Amino acid sequence: MARVPVPEDNQAQVLILSRRRCCICYGLHRDVEIKRGQIAHLDRDNTNYDMDNLTFLCLVHHDEYDGTTSQSKGLRGSEVKQYRQLLYDTITAGVLLAGDKRATVATPSISGDILSVFWERARDAKGNPEPRNSNLFVRLKLVNHEDVPCTVDKYWLTLEIGGHERRCLGYPSKAGKLQYHRPPDNAEVETDVYPLTINYQTPLKLALSREGWVTFHIVECDMPNPSAPFWLMQNIKMAVVDSLGTEHIIGHSSVTVFPATVQLAGIPREPEPLIFDGELQVLHIDTHSVLARLYIVNSSDNQRYVRTVTASVEMGGVRSKLKPVDDFRWEGSRTRNMEHGWSRKGDLRSVNYPEPLRPLFPDLSPVALNPGEPRIGWVHFKVSEESHSGPSINLLEALDPDTLLFSIVDSTGKEYPITKTTETKPDGFISLRHAS
Numbered sequence: 001m002a003r004v005p006v007p008e009d010n011q012a013q014v015l016i017l018s019r020r021r022c023c024i025c026y027g028l029h030r031d032v033e034i035k036r037g038q039i040a041h042l043d044r045d046n047t048n049y050d051m052d053n054l055t056f057l058c059l060v061h062h063d064e065y066d067g068t069t070s071q072s073k074g075l076r077g078s079e080v081k082q083y084r085q086l087l088y089d090t091i092t093a094g095v096l097l098a099g100d101k102r103a104t105v106a107t108p109s110i111s112g113d114i115l116s117v118f119w120e121r122a123r124d125a126k127g128n129p130e131p132r133n134s135n136l137f138v139r140l141k142l143v144n145h146e147d148v149p150c151t152v153d154k155y156w157l158t159l160e161i162g163g164h165e166r167r168c169l170g171y172p173s174k175a176g177k178l179q180y181h182r183p184p185d186n187a188e189v190e191t192d193v194y195p196l197t198i199n200y201q202t203p204l205k206l207a208l209s210r211e212g213w214v215t216f217h218i219v220e221c222d223m224p225n226p227s228a229p230f231w232l233m234q235n236i237k238m239a240v241v242d243s244l245g246t247e248h249i250i251g252h253s254s255v256t257v258f259p260a261t262v263q264l265a266g267i268p269r270e271p272e273p274l275i276f277d278g279e280l281q282v283l284h285i286d287t288h289s290v291l292a293r294l295y296i297v298n299s300s301d302n303q304r305y306v307r308t309v310t311a312s313v314e315m316g317g318v319r320s321k322l323k324p325v326d327d328f329r330w331e332g333s334r335t336r337n338m339e340h341g342w343s344r345k346g347d348l349r350s351v352n353y354p355e356p357l358r359p360l361f362p363d364l365s366p367v368a369l370n371p372g373e374p375r376i377g378w379v380h381f382k383v384s385e386e387s388h389s390g391p392s393i394n395l396l397e398a399l400d401p402d403t404l405l406f407s408i409v410d411s412t413g414k415e416y417p418i419t420k421t422t423e424t425k426p427d428g429f430i431s432l433r434h435a436s
């Protein structure tokens, strides 16, 4: 077919609308370079110069488009029209400036897939079924197509049940196990449920897909035929909202839903990452005090705060908390200006002039530790009648030193027990010195 020239004003309009950017380059590669190109007829009919049928394409893509037969999986007209719309929208939005090599994109672009959907009748706190309430467990995969790391703050699901459209909010599932019957042989299959975790520490970044489960609670709504082995849920639409507030539609118009049994409690989870580690190096107990030299280290990748260190011990079979003391004074003294000190073994001078004990935290105040940063020092706890929560007993006889337990407390109040003890004997002993 002979090429019919496109009327001048339509040609000019296409060039102006596209700013001589190829919409396939843009749609597929976000390439917004000005290209040498031609105006293409999307229906491949050279006489149809309707604006909707025209687009500016680079020479490579024009060749490729015209060489595509309708049977092949090559570029389609409808596809190119979408790219053209994207390009025009971007230009209209003013994101694209003349001479830009790359468009600056300020928002994440998230697409996704609903990998599987399971239904379970909701149960109340006593485990009794709630007839018209349901939980939908959706296994979801999300990808961010732009280099704008973001979190996903909301999950929306819109579904049509019994002619009514329902919109419900989801949240990342808890971890657990899910059982369902898989066709065609009706075999019982067990699968893990784990939350879709996208938070500020692990944002959704360019081209990295994230997979996980989201739970939707649907109240006052009858499910179509829960006794069927599975059913097709029509007109299901899902959206996620990123941290910038943009809603992204996740595909699928209908999904297969399987009834399932889900157990989210009492499932062994991945061990939580250890943030603080510690070791008991030297322990000293006298009539009124528990003194310990502890080694603690921040084993995480971030700076962390240690709020305090706690101690507890069994006295007469009852575990009691010990009271922390912010100095090393010796309570048993007739005079108050004696304190505990450290004497080296075999060093007579040191026995006469014990070293002061270096506190783990000065004044018991919280400290910040950098990743991998260790800290060694002494802590002092008082053993007294108040420490003991059980019936009255002779404390020192009742106290079982083997049950002493020290814990590091982080800024959120979470405790990390110190379970390790230095094997080697201490190189000295606690003695008394004059307090300064």
Ligand SMILES: [Zn+2]
Binding pocket: 022, 023, 024, 025, 026, 035, 057, 058, 059, 060, 061
């Ligand atoms: Zn191109």
